[in-house]
Amino acid sequence: xxxxxxxxxxxxxxxCAWLIRRFVDPxxxxxxxxxxxxxxxxxxxxxxxxxxxxxxxGDCSFETVLAxxxxxxxxxxxxxxxxxxxxxxxxxFDAPEARGLDVLCRGLSMILEDExxxxxxxxxxxxxxxxxxxxxxxxxxxx
Amino acid sequence: xxxxxxxLLLAYxxxxxxSTPRIAVWRKLGSLGVLKIGDGLxxxxxxxxxxxxxxxxxxxxxxxxxxxxxxxxxxxxVRAERALVDRMAGSxxxxxxxxxxxxxxxxxxxRAMKSVVARLRRDLxxxxxxxYFPPPEREQARLAVESLAAELPSPMPEQARP
Numbered sequence: 290x291x292x293x294x295x296x297x298x299x300x301x302x303x304x305c306a307w308l309i310r311r312f313v314d315p316x317x318x319x320x321x322x323x324x325x326x327x328x329x330x331x332x333x334x335x336x337x338x339x340x341x342x343x344x345x346x347g348d349c350s351f352e353t354v355l356a357x358x359x360x361x362x363x364x365x366x367x368x369x370x371x372x373x374x375x376x377x378x379x380x381x382f383d384a385p386e387a388r389g390l391d392v393l394c395r396g397l398s399m400i401l402e403d404e405x406x407x408x409x410x411x412x413x414x415x416x417x418x419x420x421x422x423x424x425x426x427x428x429x430x431x432x
Numbered sequence: 433x434x435x436x437x438x439x440l441l442l443a444y445x446x447x448x449x450x451s452t453p454r455i456a457v458w459r460k461l462g463s464l465g466v467l468k469i470g471d472g473l474x475x476x477x478x479x480x481x482x483x484x485x486x487x488x489x490x491x492x493x494x495x496x497x498x499x500x501x502x503x504x505x506x507x508x509x510v511r512a513e514r515a516l517v518d519r520m521a522g523s524x525x526x527x528x529x530x531x532x533x534x535x536x537x538x539x540x541x542x543r544a545m546k547s548v549v550a551r552l553r554r555d556l557x558x559x560x561x562x563x564y565f566p567p568p569e570r571e572q573a574r575l576a577v578e579s580l581a582a583e584l585p586s587p588m589p590e591q592a593r594p
Contacts (some may be wrong), residue, residue: 295484297480299484300509338487338488338490338491339443339491343491344488344491347456378463378558379463388557409582
């Protein structure tokens with residue numbers, strides 16, 4: 290399936306793309322557009338003004354995608370708190386990892402084109418998933 | 433001569449009732465540090481992050497039954513531009529001064545506690561995110577908080593904490 294988002298992938302877009310590829314559509318193809326009007330007719334838009342899979346009612350796009358596809362994996366909702374704070378900084382959640390994740394994603398998007406940036410961010414989110422999974426299982430941060 | 437700074441202008445109108453979305457929008461604009469130009473008209477220096485944040489807010493305004501348009505513009509007068517920059521720098525400087533005062537208070541009362549330092553650092557970080565034209569107070573505030581941090585009792589091993 291084809292998915293479209295805006296150019297310049299920061300934390301919320303990178304996290305959504307990772308989520309879509311790993312948990313929603315393993316064959317996902319991403320296109321990057323400058324304006325909502327450039328979204329191809331056969332693509333599903335995300336993290337763009339006007340798109341369904343976007344910011345809604347104080348949620349970031351990652352949270353919207355989780356809710357829309359009924360992904361109830363608690364590890365993903367745990368990561369959602371980090372992505373939410375990294376993207377919105379509204380103090381809804383206590384997520385000290387957020388700032389670091391935001392800086393890492395911003396840095397990657399400074400040196401890489403969008404498609405390469407998403408590939409580079411994949412192990413970052415895979416690692417975050419594994420870390421938070423172990424933390425949830427053990428009830429404390431893994432050593 | 434025209435101004436040298438490119439600005440993003442958000443022109444918006446929101447229904448007076450219900451007031452919840454109005455307040456939510458107002459809070460978000462506040463945390464971005466926008467400059468209020470008039471009723472329903474705010475400005476930020478142009479930038480990828482500013483633009484994205486304002487686009488989300490414009491979207492939210494439309495969702496709440498209002499209208500919003502986002503513009504890019506330049507002032508025709510350098511003098512007017514200077515005045516806007518001074519206004520932004522002035523209000524952010526006042527925020528830094530509050531941090532400096534809080535650090536001085538904590539120092540005087542000998543309450544250089546970890547939690548106070550952490551809170552002031554967090555305040556500084558939040559202020560600097562909406563600081564587009566850093567005034568001298570920025571560095572002064574950073575120094576005030578760091579010198580307070582230097583007075584913290586030397587760290588104890590994790591286990592020894594009460």
